[in-house]
Amino acid sequence: MIGTVLVANRGEIACRVFRTCRELGIRTVAVHSDADANALHARVADTAVRLPGATPAETYLRGDLIVKAAVAAGADAVHPGYGFLSENADFARAVLDAGLVWIGPSPASIEAMASKTRAKELMGLAPLGEPTEADLPLLVKAAAGGGGRGMRIVRRMEELSAALEGARAEAASAFGDGEVFLEPYIENGRHVEVQVLADTHGTVWALGTRDCSLQRRHQKVIEESPAPGLSEGLVAELHALSVRAARAVDYVGAGTVEFLVTDDKAQFLEMNTRLQVEHPVTEAVFDVDLVALQIAVAEGRALDADQPPRARGHAIEARLYAEDPSTDWTPQTGTLHRLTVPESVRLDTGYDDGTEIGVHYDPLLAKVIAHAPTRTEALRKLAGALQRATIHGPTTNRDLLVRSLRHDDFTTKAMTTAFYDRHLPSLTVTLPDPYAPLAAALADARSRPSRFGGGWRNVPSQPQTKRYEHAGEEHEVRYRHTRDGLEADGVRVVHADARLVVLEVEGVQRKFEVTRYADEVHVNATRLRALPRFPDPTAQLAPGSLVAPMPGTVVRIAEGLAVGAPVKAGESLLWLEAMKMEHKITAPVTGVLSALQVLPGQQVTVGSLLAVVEPT
Known part of the structure; x- marks a missing residue:
């Protein structure tokens, strides 16, 4: 029996595995870089081990140091999570050679499937050879990893050399392996995958389907289970192909077989020999804990061959990123002051309030998952929860997620992997609440009372002015201190204190919750930056x-x-x-x-x- 598990990873997935381990009574060990010394995953584990590394990004790729940490901490098993070394056969082999339990497939299975080039050959396919103009557009892909890293779209042959160079560099940084290959790029397909789980006794489960078509930079943004709109025949074919792929390499543990679906036909993409980021939607639909099942299989226990879990309802997951979709998905850094979501949905995160979001790792803040009897109900539930979430800190993709979940192409099941190529401009139109700057100014006025009785004078005075910046645009607001309190043109100030402002606009009362962190001001879901009264004349750039x-x-x-x-x-x-x-x-x-x-x-x-x- 496994007594102590080291998770060779960080952030959300490490916290996720630790949660199941605690429920099972298993002790936990975290590893961390210097940049992650105060990270949530390092704090919630029973034991934490610092990993020295040349750079924070390279730290979690040092398999030798991780194995030493596991032995030193008294762990008897290692869970790799996803990314980093999760699909590295040499690391799995090193864990086993150290006498530890590897919570994953065998090194031989990883070697057979983790390289996309070898996986295609195993499935009777071959990567594209010397490309020509007729093969355009092309997709450059990393052989040793996924998550969108090491991928480039090539639409003109003169772009190929730079795309190969960039993909190799990115793949080497992310996975420690710069091998890349080419394949035709299909513009309007759907990304559909099957979760498989296999034990050491010959049983292989195919746990439904997932649609992961909404992607940015080839990284998934919204996933759901089951994949909507597929015929029963296609689902059966996908299940059969996935089970066949698992059996072909004597697979053990959790894995995912991915396909590109066009016109009710499936094209094999790859098999990921690890737990996927989007595994919670499968857990919700089948009412299972995939991490617990991974551990059970690693301990040699058998899956039920006669009665695998039955699907119920529909689940959708949205990935909340610290990034600005309107500026080419630029990642954002800074302090995550607060993150809460309604209790009606599941939140998986590797951050807590006050955590610093750095530059070294993926900008994923959290995953928000909704489960309901139908797809329509799950969509509404997730969109509503995201809209009501409190997210104080750097810019995120929250508004994009809400708009995506409510977009006609998504609600009518017409989405493809080109969804954001087509709709990103309309989904990232900045629509700040027009009264948010005024609410911020009124709250600020109440938080800084005048020593002369709140600013009131017995003679008419000029209005007070404050300036705020939102999405690169400046907003100036004006208000007055009067005998009756604060006043502003066009609205009635019903209530104003440092945290709550209530305005009556055309007979309708609206509430604004205001929170300030230095010059960063959050008014409901609008993020503002308070501008100084007198701009710095030296701050202008040529x-x-x-x-x-x-x-x-x-x-x-x-x-x-x-x-x-x-x-x-x-x-x-x-x-x-x-x-x-x-x-x-x-x-x-x-x-x-x-x-x-x-x-x-x-x-x-x-x-x-x-x-x-x-x-x-």
């Missing part, structure tokens, strides 16, 4: 200045780029790596590069000047 949209590392500069070189608007000048993803920095205008302020390998902070393009 036209054409390129500044870092996030903290990160300059990983490369465009070949041949130097001061004095002509550049075109939209041309890629350099690449930043943040949260294990590369982000292109492009020329804002056509002109001449008049300054280049950074070098490859240089660390930059938000707002750092990178380069200047002087318009011609």
Whole structure:
């Protein structure tokens, strides 16, 4: 029997595994980088072990150090989570060689399926050979991992070389393996997958289907189970193919077989030999704990071959990211002051209030999961819960998620993997509450009472003004202190204190909850930045200045780029790596590069000047 489990991972998935271990009475061991010393997963485990590493991102790829940590902490089993070393056969083998239990498939099964090139060959398919114009568009994919890392779409042959270089670098950073391959890119397919679970006694379960078509940068954003709109025949085919794939490699444990579905036909993509990020929707529909089942299988217990779990209802999961979808999904950093959701939904997260969101890891804050008897009810439940959630901190994709769940293409089951390619502009239109800045100003006025009786004077005075920034736009609001209290044009101030403002607008009373953290102000779901009364005249940048949209590392500069070189608007000048993803920095205008302020390998902070393009 397993008594102590080390989770070779961090964040949400580590906390998720620890939760099940506690319920089973199993002790837990966390590992952490220096950057994660105060992270939630390191604090909730029974024991935590620091892993030294050259960089925070590389720490969780040091399998040798993780095995040593497990032995030193007295663990008798290792759970890999997802990402990092979860599909690394050498790591699994090292765990077993140390006399520990590996909560996952055998190293041989991982080797057979974890490399997408070998997996395709096993399924009778082969990666694309030397590509030609006729093969366009192409998809460059990392052979050793997933999650959108090491992927690039190529629509013109002249883009291929740069795409291969970028994908290799990103794959090596994320998985420690820079191997990539090519396959045709299908624009309008649906991403459908099957959860499998197999024991050491020959039983393989196929636990329904999941649709994961809503993706950004080839990373899933919204997932659901069962996949809607599939014929019974196609579902049966997907189940049969998935079971066949598992049996072909003597698979043991939890895994996922992924397909691209077009016109009721299925194309095999890959098999992920680990627990998926989206596993909670399967747990909700089948009323199982997949982590508990992983542990049971690792202990040699048998699954029920005669009566596998039965599906009930519909479940949908949304991934809450610290990112700005309106600016090319730019990851965000800072303090997560508060995160709460209604009790009607499930929250899986690796953060708690006051945690710092850094630049070194994936920007996933949490997963929010809703389960209901029907898809329509689950959609409504999840969208409503996200809208009512309290999220104080960096910009997130919360508004995008709510709008996506309510979009006609999603509600009518017409979504494809091109959903955001088609609809992102309309889904990211900034619609701030027009009364949020006023509510912020009134709350601030009440939190800073005047020593002369709240600001009232016996003679008429000029209105008080305050300025706030939202999504790059400035908003100025005005109000007055009067004998009867605070007044503002066009509304009636029913109540105002430092935390709650009630305004009557055209006969309707509206409540605004206001929370302030230094110059960051949250008014209901609107995030504002309070601007100083007198702007800093030295803060202006020259036209054409390129500044870092996030903290990160300059990983490369465009070949041949130097001061004095002509550049075109939209041309890629350099690449930043943040949260294990590369982000292109492009020329804002056509002109001449008049300054280049950074070098490859240089660390930059938000707002750092990178380069200047002087318009011609």
